[in-house]
Amino acid sequence: MAIKIGYLDSRGHPYIRIRVWGLSEQFAQEFEAMIDTGFSGYLSLPLVKAFPLGLTLAGTTSYELADGSKSPKLLAYGCVDHEGEVTAGLIALEANANCGPLLGVEFLRQCKKMLVVGKNNVWLMDDDEIGSIPPTPDEDASGGAQAPPTPQG
Protein backbone atom coordinates (compact mmCIF):
# COMPACT_ATOMS: atom_id res chain seq x y z
CA MET A 1 0.00 0.00 0.00
CA ALA A 2 1.61 3.23 -1.17
CA ILE A 3 0.83 6.00 1.29
CA LYS A 4 2.01 9.56 0.81
CA ILE A 5 1.99 11.90 3.75
CA GLY A 6 1.16 15.58 3.86
CA TYR A 7 0.18 17.95 6.63
CA LEU A 8 -2.50 20.34 7.81
CA ASP A 9 -1.62 24.02 8.10
CA SER A 10 -2.71 26.25 10.99
CA ARG A 11 -6.07 26.84 9.27
CA GLY A 12 -6.67 23.13 8.75
CA HIS A 13 -5.96 23.05 5.01
CA PRO A 14 -4.22 19.94 3.64
CA TYR A 15 -0.83 20.44 1.98
CA ILE A 16 1.64 18.20 0.16
CA ARG A 17 5.05 18.88 -1.31
CA ILE A 18 5.33 18.62 -5.11
CA ARG A 19 7.79 19.34 -7.91
CA VAL A 20 6.55 20.97 -11.11
CA TRP A 21 8.15 21.42 -14.52
CA GLY A 22 7.28 21.85 -18.16
CA LEU A 23 9.64 21.19 -21.07
CA SER A 24 12.26 19.36 -19.05
CA GLU A 25 12.69 18.09 -15.52
CA GLN A 26 15.79 20.27 -15.28
CA PHE A 27 13.37 23.18 -14.83
CA ALA A 28 11.64 21.50 -11.85
CA GLN A 29 10.92 23.53 -8.74
CA GLU A 30 9.46 22.44 -5.43
CA PHE A 31 6.25 23.84 -3.98
CA GLU A 32 4.04 23.35 -0.93
CA ALA A 33 0.66 22.89 -2.59
CA MET A 34 -2.73 22.98 -0.94
CA ILE A 35 -5.21 20.26 -1.90
CA ASP A 36 -8.61 21.82 -2.53
CA THR A 37 -11.38 19.32 -3.17
CA GLY A 38 -13.53 22.27 -4.22
CA PHE A 39 -11.21 22.79 -7.20
CA SER A 40 -12.12 20.55 -10.11
CA GLY A 41 -8.91 21.12 -12.08
CA TYR A 42 -5.42 19.60 -11.94
CA LEU A 43 -3.12 22.35 -10.65
CA SER A 44 -3.41 26.12 -10.35
CA LEU A 45 -0.15 28.06 -10.08
CA PRO A 46 0.62 31.78 -9.76
CA LEU A 47 1.97 33.04 -13.07
CA VAL A 48 5.13 34.53 -11.57
CA LYS A 49 5.98 31.19 -9.93
CA ALA A 50 5.43 29.45 -13.25
CA PHE A 51 8.00 31.53 -15.17
CA PRO A 52 11.06 29.35 -14.42
CA LEU A 53 9.30 26.03 -15.04
CA GLY A 54 9.31 25.94 -18.84
CA LEU A 55 5.57 25.26 -19.07
CA THR A 56 4.06 24.95 -22.54
CA LEU A 57 1.18 27.32 -23.13
CA ALA A 58 -1.98 25.64 -24.49
CA GLY A 59 -4.78 28.21 -24.53
CA THR A 60 -7.28 30.05 -22.37
CA THR A 61 -10.22 29.02 -20.23
CA SER A 62 -12.60 30.34 -17.57
CA TYR A 63 -12.88 29.44 -13.89
CA GLU A 64 -16.16 29.55 -12.06
CA LEU A 65 -15.37 31.06 -8.67
CA ALA A 66 -17.07 30.33 -5.36
CA ASP A 67 -19.22 33.45 -5.68
CA GLY A 68 -20.47 32.36 -9.10
CA SER A 69 -18.39 34.85 -11.05
CA LYS A 70 -16.08 33.83 -13.89
CA SER A 71 -12.38 34.50 -14.14
CA PRO A 72 -10.33 33.94 -17.34
CA LYS A 73 -7.08 31.97 -17.05
CA LEU A 74 -4.19 30.84 -19.19
CA LEU A 75 -3.65 27.08 -19.46
CA ALA A 76 -0.28 25.37 -19.88
CA TYR A 77 0.95 21.78 -20.01
CA GLY A 78 3.15 20.63 -17.18
CA CYS A 79 4.19 17.71 -15.00
CA VAL A 80 3.80 17.20 -11.27
CA ASP A 81 5.97 14.85 -9.23
CA HIS A 82 4.71 13.82 -5.80
CA GLU A 83 7.13 11.52 -4.00
CA GLY A 84 8.28 9.88 -7.20
CA GLU A 85 4.89 9.54 -8.87
CA VAL A 86 4.67 11.77 -11.93
CA THR A 87 1.50 12.91 -13.65
CA ALA A 88 0.91 15.42 -16.42
CA GLY A 89 -1.96 17.79 -17.03
CA LEU A 90 -3.19 21.26 -17.80
CA ILE A 91 -2.01 23.83 -15.30
CA ALA A 92 -4.04 27.00 -14.84
CA LEU A 93 -1.91 30.12 -14.48
CA GLU A 94 -3.27 32.47 -11.83
CA ALA A 95 -2.57 36.19 -12.22
CA ASN A 96 -3.19 36.80 -8.51
CA ALA A 97 0.25 36.70 -6.92
CA ASN A 98 -1.35 36.10 -3.50
CA CYS A 99 -2.49 32.65 -4.56
CA GLY A 100 -0.48 29.60 -3.65
CA PRO A 101 -0.22 26.43 -5.72
CA LEU A 102 -3.55 24.63 -5.59
CA LEU A 103 -4.07 20.94 -6.39
CA GLY A 104 -7.54 19.83 -7.40
CA VAL A 105 -9.65 16.76 -7.78
CA GLU A 106 -8.25 16.06 -11.25
CA PHE A 107 -4.79 15.64 -9.69
CA LEU A 108 -6.14 13.07 -7.22
CA ARG A 109 -7.94 11.30 -10.04
CA GLN A 110 -4.83 11.16 -12.25
CA CYS A 111 -2.72 9.89 -9.35
CA LYS A 112 -5.45 7.36 -8.53
CA LYS A 113 -5.29 8.48 -4.94
CA MET A 114 -7.84 9.09 -2.23
CA LEU A 115 -7.37 11.88 0.27
CA VAL A 116 -7.62 10.97 3.94
CA VAL A 117 -7.61 13.80 6.47
CA GLY A 118 -6.81 13.01 10.09
CA LYS A 119 -6.59 15.16 13.19
CA ASN A 120 -3.12 16.47 12.42
CA ASN A 121 -2.07 14.76 9.21
CA VAL A 122 -3.02 14.14 5.62
CA TRP A 123 -2.56 10.91 3.69
CA LEU A 124 -2.84 10.09 0.02
CA MET A 125 -3.65 6.41 -0.40
CA ASP A 126 -4.02 4.36 -3.56
CA ASP A 127 -7.70 4.31 -4.40
CA ASP A 128 -7.65 0.57 -4.96
CA GLU A 129 -6.99 0.24 -1.22
CA ILE A 130 -10.54 1.34 -0.49
CA GLY A 131 -11.58 -2.27 0.00
CA SER A 132 -9.29 -2.54 3.01
CA ILE A 133 -10.99 0.31 4.86
CA PRO A 134 -12.86 -1.29 7.80
CA PRO A 135 -16.62 -0.58 8.19
CA THR A 136 -17.60 2.20 10.57
CA PRO A 137 -19.19 1.24 13.93
CA ASP A 138 -22.54 2.58 12.64
CA GLU A 139 -22.90 -0.04 9.92
CA ASP A 140 -25.35 -2.82 10.74
CA ALA A 141 -24.65 -6.53 10.58
CA SER A 142 -25.96 -6.75 7.01
CA GLY A 143 -23.03 -4.60 5.95
CA GLY A 144 -25.11 -1.63 4.91
CA ALA A 145 -24.92 1.84 6.40
CA GLN A 146 -27.85 2.79 8.60
CA ALA A 147 -30.22 5.51 7.41
CA PRO A 148 -30.17 8.73 9.47
CA PRO A 149 -32.94 8.96 12.11
CA THR A 150 -36.24 10.46 10.94
CA PRO A 151 -36.88 13.94 12.45
CA GLN A 152 -39.67 13.89 15.06
CA GLY A 153 -42.60 16.34 15.18
Place this chain on the structure above:
Amino acid sequence: MNALFNNPKAIAEAGERIYREKFKTDFEANHRGKFAAINVIKETAAIGETPEQAFEAARKEDPHGLFHLIRVGYAGAFQVSYQFPRNGHQDWLFG
Protein backbone atom coordinates in the same frame (compact mmCIF):
# COMPACT_ATOMS: atom_id res chain seq x y z
CA MET B 1 -1.48 35.81 -36.74
CA ASN B 2 -4.95 37.37 -36.69
CA ALA B 3 -4.60 40.91 -35.28
CA LEU B 4 -7.91 40.48 -33.41
CA PHE B 5 -6.35 37.86 -31.10
CA ASN B 6 -3.22 39.56 -29.89
CA ASN B 7 -3.97 39.16 -26.19
CA PRO B 8 -5.41 36.42 -23.95
CA LYS B 9 -8.54 38.44 -23.14
CA ALA B 10 -9.52 38.64 -26.81
CA ILE B 11 -9.06 34.88 -27.18
CA ALA B 12 -11.14 34.09 -24.10
CA GLU B 13 -13.94 36.48 -25.05
CA ALA B 14 -14.05 35.20 -28.62
CA GLY B 15 -14.05 31.61 -27.41
CA GLU B 16 -17.02 32.21 -25.11
CA ARG B 17 -18.92 34.08 -27.84
CA ILE B 18 -18.29 31.48 -30.55
CA TYR B 19 -19.33 28.68 -28.22
CA ARG B 20 -22.50 30.51 -27.19
CA GLU B 21 -23.50 31.38 -30.77
CA LYS B 22 -22.54 28.21 -32.62
CA PHE B 23 -22.21 25.21 -30.33
CA LYS B 24 -23.87 25.67 -26.94
CA THR B 25 -27.36 24.37 -27.78
CA ASP B 26 -26.17 21.30 -29.64
CA PHE B 27 -23.36 20.45 -27.26
CA GLU B 28 -25.51 20.77 -24.15
CA ALA B 29 -28.01 18.37 -25.70
CA ASN B 30 -25.39 15.83 -26.76
CA HIS B 31 -22.11 16.34 -24.89
CA ARG B 32 -22.97 17.63 -21.44
CA GLY B 33 -20.05 17.39 -19.04
CA LYS B 34 -17.44 16.99 -21.77
CA PHE B 35 -14.79 19.55 -22.66
CA ALA B 36 -14.74 21.61 -25.85
CA ALA B 37 -11.69 23.40 -27.24
CA ILE B 38 -12.92 26.31 -29.32
CA ASN B 39 -10.65 27.39 -32.19
CA VAL B 40 -11.25 31.14 -32.20
CA ILE B 41 -9.62 31.62 -35.63
CA LYS B 42 -11.56 29.01 -37.58
CA GLU B 43 -14.60 29.12 -35.24
CA THR B 44 -14.63 25.35 -34.87
CA ALA B 45 -14.83 23.12 -31.81
CA ALA B 46 -13.26 19.83 -30.77
CA ILE B 47 -14.76 17.66 -28.04
CA GLY B 48 -12.96 15.50 -25.48
CA GLU B 49 -13.76 13.61 -22.30
CA THR B 50 -10.91 15.48 -20.61
CA PRO B 51 -9.40 18.94 -21.20
CA GLU B 52 -6.25 17.31 -22.58
CA GLN B 53 -8.25 15.23 -25.07
CA ALA B 54 -10.17 18.29 -26.24
CA PHE B 55 -6.94 20.23 -26.85
CA GLU B 56 -5.34 17.26 -28.59
CA ALA B 57 -8.30 16.85 -30.92
CA ALA B 58 -8.32 20.58 -31.64
CA ARG B 59 -4.57 20.65 -32.41
CA LYS B 60 -4.92 17.68 -34.75
CA GLU B 61 -7.47 19.63 -36.76
CA ASP B 62 -5.49 22.86 -36.73
CA PRO B 63 -1.94 22.84 -35.26
CA HIS B 64 -1.75 26.63 -35.59
CA GLY B 65 -5.05 27.39 -33.92
CA LEU B 66 -5.74 29.50 -30.82
CA PHE B 67 -7.94 27.61 -28.37
CA HIS B 68 -10.30 28.45 -25.54
CA LEU B 69 -11.47 25.62 -23.26
CA ILE B 70 -15.12 25.26 -22.26
CA ARG B 71 -16.86 22.61 -20.17
CA VAL B 72 -20.23 21.86 -21.72
CA GLY B 73 -23.12 22.72 -19.44
CA TYR B 74 -20.98 24.53 -16.88
CA ALA B 75 -20.28 28.23 -16.28
CA GLY B 76 -16.53 27.59 -16.25
CA ALA B 77 -14.25 24.78 -17.37
CA PHE B 78 -13.15 24.45 -13.74
CA GLN B 79 -14.72 25.30 -10.41
CA VAL B 80 -12.71 26.62 -7.49
CA SER B 81 -14.03 27.09 -3.99
CA TYR B 82 -11.01 28.62 -2.26
CA GLN B 83 -10.41 32.31 -2.79
CA PHE B 84 -7.10 33.81 -1.74
CA PRO B 85 -6.96 37.43 -0.53
CA ARG B 86 -7.61 39.70 -3.45
CA ASN B 87 -5.72 42.96 -3.71
CA GLY B 88 -6.30 45.23 -6.64
CA HIS B 89 -7.16 44.09 -10.15
CA GLN B 90 -6.79 40.35 -10.30
CA ASP B 91 -7.29 39.67 -13.97
CA TRP B 92 -4.62 42.13 -15.14
CA LEU B 93 -3.27 39.56 -17.56
CA PHE B 94 -6.60 39.69 -19.33
CA GLY B 95 -6.84 43.49 -19.25
